Amino acid sequence: MVTGKQSKVGARIAVAILAFFSLAWVFPIFFTVYESFRPYNDTTKDGYVSLPKHFNFDNYWNALIQSGMWRYFINSVEVAVPAVLITLFLASMVAFVVSRYSFKFNIALLMIFTAGNLLPPQLIFIPIFRLYLHIWVPTIINENNVLYDTQLGLILIHVAIQIGFATFVLSNYLRTIPKEISESALVDGASVWAHYFRVILPLLRPALASLGVLMTTWIYNDFFWAVVLLKSGSKRPITAALSNLQGEFFTDFNLLAAGAVLALLPTLIVFFVLRRQFVAGLTIGSTKG
């Protein structure tokens, strides 16, 4: 594509600029990782920009085990996994109906879901917060018997919001799949449920994978809802718990660095292992006209 001497020089300059920017881009992450391996005393004495005297995993050990950070990871899993599974399941059902049958309400329904997902969370949160203070739950879930300050409540709001985006994406995806596949099911006289469960759900697998990866990351990264709906710090998922840890560890920033690195590790793993799905998820809807 690039031809001629002039373009070659241009390409070199472009590479140099890109190289500079990309190094600047990753630098803060590396700097935090670097500090996370150094003991507090060293950086207090020599400053952050200095060669290491000690370089070890102590901060990680202290953050994860002694400060009990591992519990917040479990909280994250307890919220994200059910939320994503339920969202995908519910959204695929709606997407199936609106893309395979022609009802008058189809477009209105899709618009409700799509727009609902775009509403600012702050617009929703005030009544939700008040409502959660009054919805009764059994003592096993919350000893105060209200939905507020429970992971169940957090899962519920994630599902309700994310369902909008997931329905939109999945119905778009289904529209690209030829109807002939459904036709053969219809000719066989399959029930609506069998059509959904045995024909459509398997077809949706790649889209479900991309969406699943993307939404897991979003819910894992959620900060706002976890902060406003969970009062007890001990119930918070890791991302929201960081704001507490920031307070607790205020005197030991190296420990906080280790905490931050631990918190970003799962998303980095997702990014490197499932990057294709992640990028596909983010670009769904942007490449289709």
Next chain:
Amino acid sequence: MSNTKIETKTAAQGENPGRRRRSNNFTKRDRAVIAGLVGGPTILHVVFVWLPAIATILLSFCQWDGIGGLSNIHWVGVKNYAQIFTLYSDFKIALRNNTLWLLWFGLIATPLGVVLAYFLDKNLKGTKFFQTAFYLPIVLSLAVTGIIWDYIFKVNGFLNIVLGYTNADTAPSWFGDPHKNIWVVLGIASWRHIGYMMLLYLAGMKSVDPSLREAAAIDGAGEWYTFRKVIFPSLRPVNIIVVVVTVIEALRAFDLVYIINRGKNGLQVLAVAVYENILGESQRIGWGAALATILFVLCLGPIMVYLYQNFKKVD
């Protein structure tokens, strides 16, 4: 929209008409299943998203201190809005900051994302690495992002050491100075936003029909001309997503400022103002609702554009 084709085909082939799945021709069981498939998720979404949204808009015209039942809610008209604009000093700073955020994202961060995408689309040496580097911040939560950048911008952090400010008393406080901190935060937010925009545009550019570029090259069109006249016009769907994402992210901004200083002292934004009026020291639910409604009105434009773009040709 979708089923008419199936109907005509099966009818033409003389299938057993009882098998035809016309929308008014389902068995009772199928009807129940469809009602369940659509009804359950819809009720959940409407009850937990749309009804609260409507309730917030109504609440914005009411006064309620949050104590006592719903009977303590009084209709006050536009009083909350009037008070916010005149009495609530943080509101002006928040509105200014959200506007700055929007302008910065729209005029600086997003175009930079386009430029990066354009260069990466050329498949130069090292593109894989560059791409990975720019994508990285997208997967990180904004809370973690705030903590990471703290090591650069704190008083004894990387930047001040490199700039030679070793005395903590005289060194500039990037997060603490209310005249500076919003710009620092915008820089940090761009770290994530630029990569996100780059990702969207890069995907769009990859899907531009190569024959269009070849045709332009054969016609002897220059790079800038080709970009303006060939590539950019075909990125229309991406542009719409980008506008929506940019506006909505700029208005929703909460995590980053909250983790840095709880959204105070120069870092006020509308989302934090809503939070402060509901969960803060003084509960002014009417104010909070009015602020949230203002936020919603600001988001309304891009939401409508997005809906229009996606649903206009479905019929």
